[in-house]
Amino acid sequence: MKIIRTKAALRTLTDEWSRAGQTIGVVPTMGALHAGHLSLVGEAKAKTDRVIVTLFVNPRQFNNPEDLANYPRTEDSDSVKLAPFAVDVLYVPDPDQIYPDGFSTSVSVSGVSEGLCGAARPGHFDGVATVVSKLLLQTAADEAYFGEKDYQQLQVVTRLAQDLDLKTRITGCPTVREPDGLAMSSRNLRLGEEARKIAPVVYHVLTDIAEGLARGASLSELLPDARQTLDKAGFGTLDYLELRSAQDLEPMDSAVRPARLFIAVWLDGVRLIDNIPIPSA
Numbered sequence: 001m002k003i004i005r006t007k008a009a010l011r012t013l014t015d016e017w018s019r020a021g022q023t024i025g026v027v028p029t030m031g032a033l034h035a036g037h038l039s040l041v042g043e044a045k046a047k048t049d050r051v052i053v054t055l056f057v058n059p060r061q062f063n064n065p066e067d068l069a070n071y072p073r074t075e076d077s078d079s080v081k082l083a084p085f086a087v088d089v090l091y092v093p094d095p096d097q098i099y100p101d102g103f104s105t106s107v108s109v110s111g112v113s114e115g116l117c118g119a120a121r122p123g124h125f126d127g128v129a130t131v132v133s134k135l136l137l138q139t140a141a142d143e144a145y146f147g148e149k150d151y152q153q154l155q156v157v158t159r160l161a162q163d164l165d166l167k168t169r170i171t172g173c174p175t176v177r178e179p180d181g182l183a184m185s186s187r188n189l190r191l192g193e194e195a196r197k198i199a200p201v202v203y204h205v206l207t208d209i210a211e212g213l214a215r216g217a218s219l220s221e222l223l224p225d226a227r228q229t230l231d232k233a234g235f236g237t238l239d240y241l242e243l244r245s246a247q248d249l250e251p252m253d254s255a256v257r258p259a260r261l262f263i264a265v266w267l268d269g270v271r272l273i274d275n276i277p278i279p280s281a
């Protein structure tokens with residue numbers, strides 16, 4: 001696996017691959033890799049001739065300077081975790097390769113960016129859309145793989161690739177969970193021992209609501225119990241707990257068409273997010 005830090009060096013390789021008629025799959029990440037990221041890498045390896053994993057902690061998608069400062073940076077152990085996958089390139093762009101002096105462009109996706117994390121983290125999805133546009137162009141990606149763990153992000157990226165006529169096809173991959181149900185996340189590393197034990201309640205609250213919706217209850221009927229469960233377990237602020245249409249993220253109250261149930265809640269100073277699919281009842 002080559003580690004490449006400039007877009008010029010990357011372009012030399014991707015041009016070579018394209019001339020040889022090889023397809024390029026890309027997995028964008030912010031590092032601190034876990035089995036969730038590696039499932040995307042496995043998918044890319046299975047589907048494309050060449051695989052690039054990108055590692056860039058993108059300052060523009062952090063709306064909280066403390067969160068940016070505390071974000072884990074573990075390039076060496078990330079390289080070790082990627083070794084068994086025989087990835088072609090780990091692209092770790094120097095910051096000026098993404099945001100050179102004078103950089104003045106922002107990609108902003110309306111509609112699917114609004115609400116949920118878009119409302120709770122102002123500017124977050126503009127930062128995501130801008131960096132993902134650049135990474136897909138710099139890597140000349142034919143295919144790119146994103147996790148359903150960040151389902152709203154997946155919708156934003158799908159939209160921008162379509163709207164900007166990028167050649168990249170976007171594929172969503174299922175959320176990988178710990179054995180106790182907690183969705184894997186780089187931020188889980190920041191949970192204290194006690195908080196880590198409590199954290200799977202997030203997933204259990206979602207699956208309890210899913211059962212209620214399948215019985216024909218509405219979300220508003222089920223919300224008070226869910227809030228109480230979270231409060232009793234010791235969670236902090238609930239940013240949102242919402243049911244949205246799986247396709248366009250329109251708000252819903254009962255499962256009249258395929259939907260997703262979304263949550264963002266604070267625990268031990270860490271913001272946990274999760275979502276699950278809800279089939280129509």
Ligand code: AMP
Pocket residue numbers: 028029030031035036037039040145146147148149150173174175176177183184185186
């Ligand atoms: P991040 O490094 O958190 O920006 O995530 C990079 C990619 O990995 C994104 O497409 C995420 O949606 C995906 N990802 C993160 N956690 C998981 C998970 N638990 N299961 C599947 N994909 C994930």
